[in-house]
Amino acid sequence: MIGKSLRIIPLGGLGEVGKNMMAYEYDEDIILVDTGIMFPENDMLGVDYIIPDFKYLLDKVDRVKGIFITHGHEDHIGAIHHVMEAINAPIYATPLTRGLLENKLARNGLSQKTVVHTVNAGEKVKVGHFTVEFFHVCHSIPDGVGFGIECPAGLVVHSGDYKFDHTPVDNWPSDYAKLAEFSRRGVLALLSDSTNAERPGWTPSERVIDDAFNKVFREAQGRIIIASFASLISRMQQVANAARAHGRKMAFAGPSMQDNMKIARKLGFLDIDDTLVVPIDQALTMKDREVVIMCTGSQGEPTSILGRLSTGTNRLFDIKPGDTVVxxxxxxxxxxxxVYRTINRLFERQANVIYEAIAPVHVSGHASQEEMKLLLHLTQPKFFIPVHGELRQLKQHAKLAREVGIPEENIAVVENGQVIELTADAMQLDEKIPNSYVFVDGSSVGELEADVMRDRESLAQDGVVVVNVILDRMSGRLFREPDINSKGFIGEKDSDALMDQVRKRIAEVVPYSNGSVTQDVERAVRDVLYAETHRKPTVFVSVSKV
Amino acid sequence: MIGKSLRIIPLGGLGEVGKNMMAYEYDEDIILVDTGIMFPENDMLGVDYIIPDFKYLLDKVDRVKGIFITHGHEDHIGAIHHVMEAINAPIYATPLTRGLLENKLARNGLSQKTVVHTVNAGEKVKVGHFTVEFFHVCHSIPDGVGFGIECPAGLVVHSGDYKFDHTPVDNWPSDYAKLAEFSRRGVLALLSDSTNAERPGWTPSERVIDDAFNKVFREAQGRIIIASFASLISRMQQVANAARAHGRKMAFAGPSMQDNMKIARKLGFLDIDDTLVVPIDQALTMKDREVVIMCTGSQGEPTSILGRLSTGTNRLFDIKPGDTVVxxxxxxxxxxxxVYRTINRLFERQANVIYEAIAPVHVSGHASQEEMKLLLHLTQPKFFIPVHGELRQLKQHAKLAREVGIPEENIAVVENGQVIELTADAMQLDEKIPNSYVFVDGSSVGELEADVMRDRESLAQDGVVVVNVILDRMSGRLFREPDINSKGFIGEKDSDALMDQVRKRIAEVVPYSNGSVTQDVERAVRDVLYAETHRKPTVFVSVSKV
Incomplete structure (x- = not known):
């Protein structure tokens, strides 16, 4: 299928929110955009995280000419070390994204073998048949870009995560001029972020948070603790601004927050002078009114600092009455x-808790419907492919595109694995390549087999009962009382009586078994347990003859 | 503690959303308000549902003079059969609520031993020291009421779930006059619903849905399938109105929907004439443009009709391209x-899916902030106790009450189990009675022990490995190869090699064990498994000597 058309191969992020990864293929050359991870859903039991399925590339690794990263969030860079273990191609990124990437590569022992090139927004890079032009976009992390990807088939615009913030915290708006220039040159296709496709209007500017923060800082009598993502660099800047204005010192709790803060400050993406920052242990000795602490845990993760504060299990400090937590x-x-459980627990500890539902202390980093329409108008693409989103969001984004005049047949709503082929005047769906969930679970990376997940589900429902039967080889009778153990099945106080019943039943069944003793015992055990409890635990029966 | 004060004992619904149940106690008399259930959170593994903890009442069952039910939703009536098994007191409810209660009691074989009295809104009932006056409130089910509860200590207003809908579907607004009359008589305390305390403004009228439905019916070319709660009677009326206006016949899929529809029609709470309704199997033979089907599954429950339609596993019919699903x-x-997974799957099956995020096809049944303030102004209570909500919602409701002028010290934000004592001029917190989650899990009802839940959590994470070792009693050596089984731990293709390693390690450990062989083997097995997989399954080791 190698030819003179551009092939677009979605490896992740289409049909889901997260693990974004796209391959562009022209002739012998392949470039990749983003290498993100996704966090597991509640019923993906025991999974740490999920990475894009890039096995399509494994027999083509020499053809991969470059890996282009739009910005430093986990859903765009989190799988970089998994990709770099298989594919040895140079990475191209803006300065802050590069800083965050290198931190991650170093932690995975991949610094030596990886080449990362810095490309500033506005610059372009030529690799093989592709010329990739970086253009600045606003997002909830600084130094984000989209790409103008040119190859002989035409110019494709890949938006990355973006919003059209007219008053961004770093005063660096999205690059309207470059988008207009693309449109003059003629855009063959636009691929753009669909995360907020269901949201009408225009996403508020990051600036609206300033007012909410100023109110919090004005009213708080005690300490202020602000939880956010470690990668939300612009939020750090806003907290710093408020701290400076209201005469508080700022401290960072937790290594990921500190790491990112240091990288962003070093590279000039955070304007925080040394006099404003104090180490966390110093902050804890200062007057309550004089400090603000930033930490992770805004998603209610139980092991994060905020999660531990809410349960009174944080190592370094505790919530005290009068604290304001944002x-x-x-x-x-x-x-x-x-998240709500964490908020309730913080209230129980007498903190004043401020959160999105009751005050504008957060805004989305993604474009809403009017911004999506603006991007479509600015770039005037011939073809449109909504990316980054579940099917419902891709469908809504397609509807918006139809509303601004893109003909239905020029829009491709596809999910991961559906290859799209573009020539200068046609778009068609090509083959569908296999694409599945690649789970990272402990040290293993792979397609966790469906039955393993199903077994975990059923273990989680009703627990497990383990029965050990030893028979006398000669007589076929019980050599001794069966040994029975359980976990996650029944409380201790009811267990003994029930297990006595099970033992009795086994003793009745064994002498009459004339087929498989194991199967007969198993069936009998299941029956007794269900009759007595209406539960269906996983049952292991081992029968040994001695 | 029996005396001349009113004791309010929250048994459920304070500090959580769901399983509402309140006891009012004066002198020797106790009345109960509502007996609801709550659905388990995602990490309450294997639990069917949760009921209020009413063990406080178990040594006082003879003192319970009546059970008053505000309306027919599951979070207010769902535990009635559990309560009736312990407490034999008459139930008082409005006609529709009574119909739904009797249906539930019959299904649990409790019709004979239960006395249910019909009380219409506007009427009052005297039981012991209490006089309970029923007043009509709008909610997302018809015939809902709140209670004016009078005893010698004073008059308490218990709101139930309510909204101030000026244009309700059944044209029966909340009873402002009665609330004003209460205020003239003097309200000692108001207990009112906090569910939407974080939501500013006024909850839209149920009527706004009419416009959205009319648009759906106007535009749909094929069948229309509308999913909702089986108890959302007013939504059935709205679908019926739209069906009548647009010339479609209406069918109900699923027994709970059909049951409730029949009860509501029989009692006059649904204005649907016979010519409008067709049986579901007839509907399936009609032209697509001529039918609308109502079914359950609007919460994405996998076993509901909509859940099964989304996966193509429904028995009676399938989604076809061109269907509109609401x-x-x-x-x-x-x-x-x-919910989102169900929506995505329906889109995959080529249905046009309409849902709350993209069209106003649902409104809340609960009052928002301005309505909460109105209720406070209408009743002018001396004391205020926010009910029905997580702590964050109770706290917000308390803040609203302070804003309308209730002094901070006259507001009690409490969670389940905290007894409140009221006299004509004082409110104080009394003792805290034990209150915990009572889980219904299979046929067992009780406090699932915390370690059972913890074990299920750990089984769900990494599965289980069962090791069976038989030693020769004389030599202490392995009598034969250890038997190893696992579930939910590792995929089949990697299992054999790993289990060989485990067997080898056991063979090494056994000869050198000079303490507990079981413990030594267990430790060795755990170590090998963790080293090889970075997972920590639950390990069962049984060592037998023969």
Missing amino acids: LSSHPIPGNEEN | LSSHPIPGNEEN
Whole structure:
């Protein structure tokens, strides 16, 4: 299928929110955009995280000419070390993104074998048949870019995560001029972020948070603790601005927050002078009114600092009455229960808790519907492919594109694995390549088999009962009382009586078994357990003859 | 503690959303308000549902003079059969609520031993020291009421779930006059619903859905399938109105929907004439443009009709391209993933899916902030106790009450189990009674022990490995190869090699064990498994000597 058309191969992020990764293929050359991870849903039991399925590339690794990264969030860079273990191609990124990438590569022992090139927004890079032009976009992390990707088939615009913030915290708006220039040159296709495609209007500027923060700082009598993502660099700047204005010192709790703060300050993306920052242990000795502490845990993660503060299990310090805690974040779908539980527990500890539902302490980093339409108008693409989103969001984004005049047949709503082929005047769906969830679970990386997940589900429902039967080889009778253990099945106080019943039943079944003793015992055990408890635990029966 | 004060004992619904149940105690008399259930959170593994902890009442069952039910939703009536098994007191409810209660009691074989009295809104009932006056409130089910509860200590207003809908579907607004009359008589305390305390403004009228439904019916070319709660009677009326206006016949899929529809029609709470309704199997033979089907599954429950339609596993019919599916609901926190997954799957099956995020096909049944303030102004209570909500919502409701002028010291924000004592001029916190989660899990009802839940959590994470070692009693050596099984731990293709390693390690450990062989083997097995997989399954080791 190698030819004179551009092939677009979605490896992740289409049909889901997270693990973004796209391959562009022209002739012998392949470039990749982003290498993100996704966090598991509540029913993906025991999974640490999920990475894009890039096995399509494994027999083509020599053809991969470059890996281009739009920005430093985990859903765009988090799988970089998994990709670099298989593919040895140079990485291209803006300065801050590069800083965050190198930190991650170093932690995975990959600094030596990886080449990362710095490319500033506005610059372009030529690799093989591709010329990739970096253009600045606003997002909830500084130094984000989209790409103008030119190859002989035409110019494709890949938006990355973006919003059209007219008053961004770093005063660096999205590059409208470059988008207009692309449109003059003629855009063959636009691939753009669909995360907020269901949201009408225009996403508020990051600046609106300033007012909310100023109110919090004005009213707080005690300490202020602000939880956010470690990668939300612009939020750090806003907290710093408020701290400076209200005469508080700022401290960072937790290594990921500190790491990112240091990288961003070193590279000039955070304007925080030395006199404003104090180490966390010093902050804890200062007057309550004089400090603000930033920490992680805004998604209610139980092991994060905020999670531990809410349960009174944080090592370095505790919540005290009068603390003001701000969750500067929006719960990711699936995290609502954890987030609200954390908020309730902080209230129980007499903190004043401020969160998105009651004050504008967070805004989205993604474009809403009017911004999506603006991007379509600015770039005037011939073809449109919505990316970054579940199917419902891709469908909505396609609807918006139809509304601004893109003909239905020029829009491709596809999910991971569906290859799209573009020539100067046609778009068509090509083959569908295999694409599945690649789970990282402990040290293993791979497609966790469906039955392993199903078994975990059933273990989680009703627990496990282990029965050990030893028979006398000669007589076929019980050599001794069966040994029975359980976990996650029944409380201790009811267990003994029930297990006595099970033992009795086994003793009845064994002498009459004339087929497989194991199967007969198993069936009998299941029956007794279900009759007595209406539960169906996983049952292991081992029968040995001695 | 029996005396001349009113004791208010929250048994459920304070500090959580769901399982509402309140006891009022004066002198020797106790009355109960509501007996609801709550659905388990995502990490309450294997639990079917949760009921209020009413063990406080168990040594006082003869003192319970009546059970008053505000309306027919599950979070207010769902535990009635559990309560009736312990407490034999008459139930008082409005006609529709009574119909739904009797249906539930019959299904649990409790019709004979239960006395249910019909009380219409506007009427009052005297039991012991209490006079309970029923007043009509709008909610997302018809015939809902709140209670004016009078005893010698004073008059308490218990709101139930309410909204101030000026244009309700059944044209029966909340009873402002009665609330004003209460205020003239003097309200000692108001207990009112906090569910939407974080939501500014006024909850839209149920009527706004009419416009959205009319648009759906106007535009749909094929069948229309509308998913909602089986108890959302007013939504059935709205679908019926739209069906009548647009010339479609209406069918109900699923027994719970059909049951509730029949009860509501029989009692006159649904204005649907016989010519409008067709049986579901007839509907399936009609032209697509001529039918609308109502079904359950708006929370994405995998076993519901909509859940099965989304996976192509429904028995009676399938989704076909061109179907319009409406989810007339709001995802309950914790259900977001299931709801969105269902929507995505329906899109995959080429249905046009309409849901709350993209069209006003649902409104809340609960009052928002301005309505909460109105209720406070209408009733002018001396004391205020926010009910129905997590702590964060109770706290917000308390803040609203302070804003309308209730002094801070006259507001009690308490969670389940905290007894409140009221006299004509004082409110104080009394003792805290034990209150915990009572889980219904299979046929067992009780406090699932914390370690059972913890064990299920750990089984769900990494599965289970079962090792069976038989030693020769004389030599202490292995009598034969250890038997090893696992579930939910590792995929089949990697399992054999790993288990060989485990067997080898056991063979090495056994001869050198000079303490507990079981412990030594267990430790060795754990070590090998962790070293090879970085997972920590639950390990069962049984060592027998023969």
